[in-house]
Amino acid sequence: MKRKGIFTVMFLILAFVTVQASAGTLKDVKAKGFLTLGVSEGVPGFSIPDSSGRWVGFDVDMGRAVAAAVLGNGDKIKFVSLASKQKIVAVSSGQVDITSRTTTWTMKRDCKQGVDFTTIVFYDGQGFMVPKKSGVTSAKQLKGATVCVTAGTTTELNLADFSRANGLNVEAIVFDGKKEAFGAYTSGRCDCFTTDMSQLASLRTTVADPSTHIILPEVISKEPLAPLVRHGDNQWKDLVTWVIDGLIVAEEYGITSKNVMSIKKNSKDPVVQRMLGTSGDVGSFIGLDNDWLVRAIKTVGNYGEIYNRHFGPKTKLNIPRGLNKQWNKGGLLYSLPIR
Amino acid sequence: MVSQIPVTGFLFAILCCRAMNISLHKLNDGRITGLLMQLVVVAGIIYLGYLLFENTQANLEARNIASGFGFMSVEGGLPISNTLLPYTPADTYGYAFFIGVLNTLYVALFGIIATTLIGIFIGVARVSSNWLIARLAGIYVETLRNIPLLLILFFSYGVVLAGLPGPKTSLNPFFGCFINIRGLYLPKPIFQDGFGFVVLALVLGAIIAWVVSRWSVDYRDRTGISIPSGWIGSALIISLPLITYFIAGGPLEWDIAALKGFNFKGGLVFRPEFSALMIGLVLYTAAFIGENVRSGIQSVDAGQLDAAKSFGVSKGKIMRRIILPQALRVTIPATTNDYTSLVKNSSLAVAIGYPDMVSVGGTIIGQNDQAIEIIGLWMAVYLAINLIVSTIMNWANSKVQLVER
Numbered sequence: 212m213k214r215k216g217i218f219t220v221m222f223l224i225l226a227f228v229t230v231q232a233s234a235g236t237l238k239d240v241k242a243k244g245f246l247t248l249g250v251s252e253g254v255p256g257f258s259i260p261d262s263s264g265r266w267v268g269f270d271v272d273m274g275r276a277v278a279a280a281v282l283g284n285g286d287k288i289k290f291v292s293l294a295s296k297q298k299i300v301a302v303s304s305g306q307v308d309i310t311s312r313t314t315t316w317t318m319k320r321d322c323k324q325g326v327d328f329t330t331i332v333f334y335d336g337q338g339f340m341v342p343k344k345s346g347v348t349s350a351k352q353l354k355g356a357t358v359c360v361t362a363g364t365t366t367e368l369n370l371a372d373f374s375r376a377n378g379l380n381v382e383a384i385v386f387d388g389k390k391e392a393f394g395a396y397t398s399g400r401c402d403c404f405t406t407d408m409s410q411l412a413s414l415r416t417t418v419a420d421p422s423t424h425i426i427l428p429e430v431i432s433k434e435p436l437a438p439l440v441r442h443g444d445n446q447w448k449d450l451v452t453w454v455i456d457g458l459i460v461a462e463e464y465g466i467t468s469k470n471v472m473s474i475k476k477n478s479k480d481p482v483v484q485r486m487l488g489t490s491g492d493v494g495s496f497i498g499l500d501n502d503w504l505v506r507a508i509k510t511v512g513n514y515g516e517i518y519n520r521h522f523g524p525k526t527k528l529n530i531p532r533g534l535n536k537q538w539n540k541g542g543l544l545y546s547l548p549i550r
Numbered sequence: 551m552v553s554q555i556p557v558t559g560f561l562f563a564i565l566c567c568r569a570m571n572i573s574l575h576k577l578n579d580g581r582i583t584g585l586l587m588q589l590v591v592v593a594g595i596i597y598l599g600y601l602l603f604e605n606t607q608a609n610l611e612a613r614n615i616a617s618g619f620g621f622m623s624v625e626g627g628l629p630i631s632n633t634l635l636p637y638t639p640a641d642t643y644g645y646a647f648f649i650g651v652l653n654t655l656y657v658a659l660f661g662i663i664a665t666t667l668i669g670i671f672i673g674v675a676r677v678s679s680n681w682l683i684a685r686l687a688g689i690y691v692e693t694l695r696n697i698p699l700l701l702i703l704f705f706s707y708g709v710v711l712a713g714l715p716g717p718k719t720s721l722n723p724f725f726g727c728f729i730n731i732r733g734l735y736l737p738k739p740i741f742q743d744g745f746g747f748v749v750l751a752l753v754l755g756a757i758i759a760w761v762v763s764r765w766s767v768d769y770r771d772r773t774g775i776s777i778p779s780g781w782i783g784s785a786l787i788i789s790l791p792l793i794t795y796f797i798a799g800g801p802l803e804w805d806i807a808a809l810k811g812f813n814f815k816g817g818l819v820f821r822p823e824f825s826a827l828m829i830g831l832v833l834y835t836a837a838f839i840g841e842n843v844r845s846g847i848q849s850v851d852a853g854q855l856d857a858a859k860s861f862g863v864s865k866g867k868i869m870r871r872i873i874l875p876q877a878l879r880v881t882i883p884a885t886t887n888d889y890t891s892l893v894k895n896s897s898l899a900v901a902i903g904y905p906d907m908v909s910v911g912g913t914i915i916g917q918n919d920q921a922i923e924i925i926g927l928w929m930a931v932y933l934a935i936n937l938i939v940s941t942i943m944n945w946a947n948s949k950v951q952l953v954e955r
Contacts, residue, residue, distance in 0.1 A: 234789065296916035303919060324919035325613035356812040357732060360629070361917025362900075364910065371629040371639035382813070383629030383822070384901045392562055395903060398711040399731050400822065402812045442613045 227544040228392065236308050236440070236447035237281065237498050243285040248274035249307035252292050252388060256413045256521045256528045257313050266290045270311040273332055273438055273455055276507040277309065280454045282497060285510035294388055296363025299324050302439055309451060312439040313410060315365040320439075323426050327444075328437040329452040332514075334534035334543050335407040336430035337369050343425050345402060352428040357382045359392045359401035366406050369432040382547060393417075407434050409522070409530055414528045448499040457504040459546040463514035463537055468512035471505055493549055504549075514544065590636055606922070621918050622647070628913055630905045632821045639825060643914050650910030651931055657824075657896045657906060658935060661831050662889050668836035669885075673843020687840065694837035702834050707826035707902040714822070717813055726806045728814055735807035735827060738818035744801035744921075748791045755790035759783030823904035827896070835892045842884040846877030878950045886943040890936040897932075 240246050249259035250270060258268040266288075277284035290305050302310040303325030313335075314320075316328040339358075341347045341396055350373070360367050362385045370385045386392035393414050396404035404411070408430060414422045438455065440448050461467075464483055466474050475487040485491040488501030497503070511517055515537075522530040536542025610617050622644035629639050634652045637645070675687035694702070711731060715721060720730040726737035759782070766779035795801070807817030848872050856866045897907040911924045 274860070278701070296912050299916065299919050300921055303615060319917070320919075323614070325610075325615040354811055357631075359903075362913045367629060367913065368917070369626045370625050374629070375639060381629075382631045384903050385629065385905060385909065387900045387912065391901065391903065395711065399716055400711055415924075442615075505872055509917055 236444050237450060240281055240308055243287050244282065246274060246278040246281065246309070247279075247289045247291060247307045249291050249298060249310035250274070250291045250314055252294060252390060254313065254389065254410055254413055255416055256409070256526070256530075258311070267521075269333070269517060270438070270516045271282060271311065272520070273311045273458075274309060274509040276458055277451055277454050279506040279510035279546065280503040281450070283506055294363070295361045296387070298363075299326055299439070301325050302441055305441060308447070309398045309438050309440055313407065313436050314439055315434045316437045317365060322444055326439045327442050327448045328439050329448060330455050331435045331543075332455060333409065333436040335378055335409050335434035335436055337366055337405060337432040337434060338408040338409045338411050339427040339428055340396075340404045340424050341402065341427060343423050347403075347427070350427045350431065351379075353380070353381055354379050355517070356402040357384060357394040357400070358403045358405055359384050359406055361389045361392045362387050364406070365432070365434065370405055370491045373431045389414075405435075409528075412528050412530050445467045446498060450499070453497055453501065453549070454507055455462045455515045456546050457486065457507060457549060458511070458517065459506050459537075459544055460516045460549055461504070462515040462544075463539070463546060466508060466513060467516055468509055471508045482548075482550070491550070603742060615919055617920065617923070619923055621920060626914070626918070626953050628910070630910060632824060632905050641916070646910055647907065647914060647927065650905060650907035653899075653905055653910075654753065654893075654896055654907040654931070655935065657827060657831070657899065657904075658893045658939075661828060661835070661892050661896065662939070664828065664832045665835040665839055665888075665892060666885075668832060669839025669888075670843050671838030672836055673847065673881075676840060676844040677847050689836045691840055694834055695841075697834075699830065699834050700898055703827065703830040703898055703902055706830040706833075707822070710822045710826045710829070717809060719740045720809070720814070726804065726817070728807055730811055730814075731822065733822060734820040735817040736820075737804040737806050737815050738816070740803045740805055742801040742803060744798040746858060747780035747798050748795045748801070751791040751794035755775070755787040758790075759786045762786070806901075814893065821904070823899070823902055824939045826902055827904045831892055831895060834895075835888055839885055839893075842876065842881045845884075846879070847873055849880045875950065879947075879952065882947045882950065886940055886947075889939050889943065893935050893939065894932060897928075 222235050242451055248271070250266060250268075253259040254268070256268055258266060258270045261267045271290075274288055278288050279285040291301065293307075293310065293312060296312055298310045298312050299320060301307045309329075310326075311332075313333070314328075315335075320326060326373070339350050339353070347353065356379070358370060358381050360370055360383050367385060367549060370383055372383065372444070373379070374383075379440060381403075384392075384395065386395060389406070389410075393404060395401060397418055404414075406414070408426065411426050413449065413453065415424055415426070418424060438451060440451055461471075464480075464486070466483070466487070471487070478484060478489075481490065485493055485507050488494055488503070492501065494501040496505045518532060518535065519525070522528050522532075532542065534543045536544065538545040586856060624644045625640055626643040627639045628643075628646050628777040630649055631638055632653065633649050634656060635649060637649050672687050672690060675683050676691065678684045678687070678877055714729060717730045717732055720728040722728055728735040751780050759779075762782055763779040766777040770776045789848070803950040805816050805818075807814040807819070809815075854872055854876075855868060858872050863872075896906055897908040900912060903909075908928060915921045915924050
């Protein structure tokens with residue numbers, strides 16, 4: 212009897228070991244009925260749970276748009292809070308279906324780390340925050356300063372590059388979590404805190420008196436932030452790319468969460484008709500029905516609505532759109548044609 | 551390749567069952583059956599390992615993730631503070647990892663020494679006849695032992711950060727020493743020519759002290775007169791280098807930290823991350839070691855103490871000659887476990903920004919996504935450190951164990 216037990220166990224182990232990652236993420240997501248979304252540990256504006264525990268934010272809405280397009284419901288998401296250095300591994304290992312978490316698109320990550328970036332959702336750049344009373348007005352004055360930074364980010368590397376290029380010889384104190392790094396800065400452990408400009412604005416709102424900290428004018432890097440998916444699943448990559456692209460196109464054409472249904476019914480513009488599925492079959496290109504973009508827009512609104520909801524003038528963050536305006540308004544948002 | 555694996559796995563399992571059936575039917579000799587079974591199990595384990603390896607390789611390839619240690623010789627660009635050897639971001643990933651390993655070793659070494667001293671103190675205090683001391687030690691042990699180490703680290707780091715002033719308003723308790731939120735700065739010795747003689751004198755003193763102690767044991771055995779060899783040895787070890795130092799004309803200079811710009815420069819620095827980690831680790835582990843020491847002391851039969859007292863043996867001598875030699879037998883094996891725990895727990899350094907091996911390695915994973923390689927290295931280094939600790943402790947244990955005749 213005992214021997215048979217051993218073999219049963221061995222057989223079971225074999226069965227588990229040989230389970231393979233499945234055919235496609237789209238099929239998986241449909242089968243399990245929810246999307247697994249990798250988000251931050253809590254960065255106001257991008258992804259943070261609100262007072263009722265519901266995840267909100269710019270990055271979250273990108274995920275909700277995909278969930279709405281695929282599953283018809285923007286709330287069918289299981290959120291996984293990831294530290295910076297987990298955000299790539301989590302998606303390459305299949306732990307999450309999408310990481311939408313202020314992640315910079317770099318060559319190495321794209322080519323060598325088992326992930327694919329979808330489309331740029333936020334044009335950002337790295338900056339520095341210092342206490343106002345330090346009297347520092349330029350990043351070039353940071354010679355010999357101590358800088359708090361988060362591990363596993365492009366920020367960490369840019370800081371080292373900037374320090375070398377300008378002979379600043381800064382001392383970096385590297386923390387695993389953003390909260391710990393920023394907490395150490397506010398307690399005076401570091402002279403300076405560095406991360407992307409948008410996150411500096413975001414984190415500044417979390418201190419007791421935001422006016423006691425200033426953000427220096429220098430932007431030392433380009434940080435194109437994009438959601439990412441597992442390398443090698445082209446269907447899924449296409450889907451996420453085009454759902455987000457659809458949100459950007461929708462802003463260009465003035466389609467909002469409020470008017471999307473009436474535009475769908477009344478529009479004579481063939482471009483809009485194709486997008487909203489009254490003509491053509493673009494939905495089938497990404498394995499969905501023709502209402503995919505309508506659902507996404509109805510759930511989260513177009514790109515501009517999402518931006519305003521989380522970063523607009525009425526929010527605490529109030530980050531000017533800057534590079535994130537549409538291309539015809541002087542920004543870099545240049546959507547790809549849906550046809 | 552990938553799709554073949556489940557099939558081969560299935561076939562293998564069937565083969566295993568077949569092999570077992572045959573052996574049960576035809577070979578009633580228990581020994582042969584047993585041997586066969588063991589062979590099958592070993593083969594199965596090897597095959598499982600092979601499957602795991604193959605599967606991992608196939609999945610890594612499918613996701614275009616590189617494998618191997620090639621990336622370790624590429625320039626890392628990582629910033630690391632708190633390094634024992636000179637380091638710049640222009641160094642390779644491999645060197646950065648090595649810097650992290652040194653930091654882990656540094657914490658392990660000083661942690662073990664400090665925790666031993668405090669642990670012995672706590673353990674002796676626990677069995678003290680003084681009611682207050684015994685209770686205080688008891689509270690210490692029960693509190694520290696029952697709080698997760700991570701919380702203790704956050705707490706000690708928070709206290710260190712909250713309690714210290716900024717660089718411009720540093721505490722300056724004595725000449726050359728500065729304490730502020732950026733670290734504890736002490737004068738750093740710079741060895742001049744001729745300091746080698748001082749080291750030589752120290753070694754010489756130690757050798758003579760050892761010879762004296764051996765001789766004194768022999769002398770005591772022959773004559774019954776005991777010579778305070780410990781005192782003589784200590785005097786030799788201290789005075790010989792000291793005399794040499796002055797004869798050589800004081801071949802030592804001090805580098806004293808000074809405030810330049812944002813921070814103090816120069817001197818010997820202990821960063822708050824290191825201090826907080828040491829405080830947390832040492833206080834936590836000392837609670838466990840204190841308990842080991844207490845149980846060791848209490849394992850000594852009370853009758854022996856009464857006997858020693860009735861002979862008029864002094865209190866210190868009872869501790870040194872009767873209690874400790876017997877208590878150590880009980881204490882050492884348990885303490886080996888606590889030492890290895892301390893080494894492993896030092897990986898929590900990552901939470902409070904101390905660049906130990908896990909912190910640096912984690913960053914390297916983040917930049918390269920080659921988690922398997924780095925995690926393998928972590929395991930190898932911890933295993934190596936702890937095997938060394940265990941070997942030393944086992945040797946110490948064999949020295950104090952009762953020799954059965």
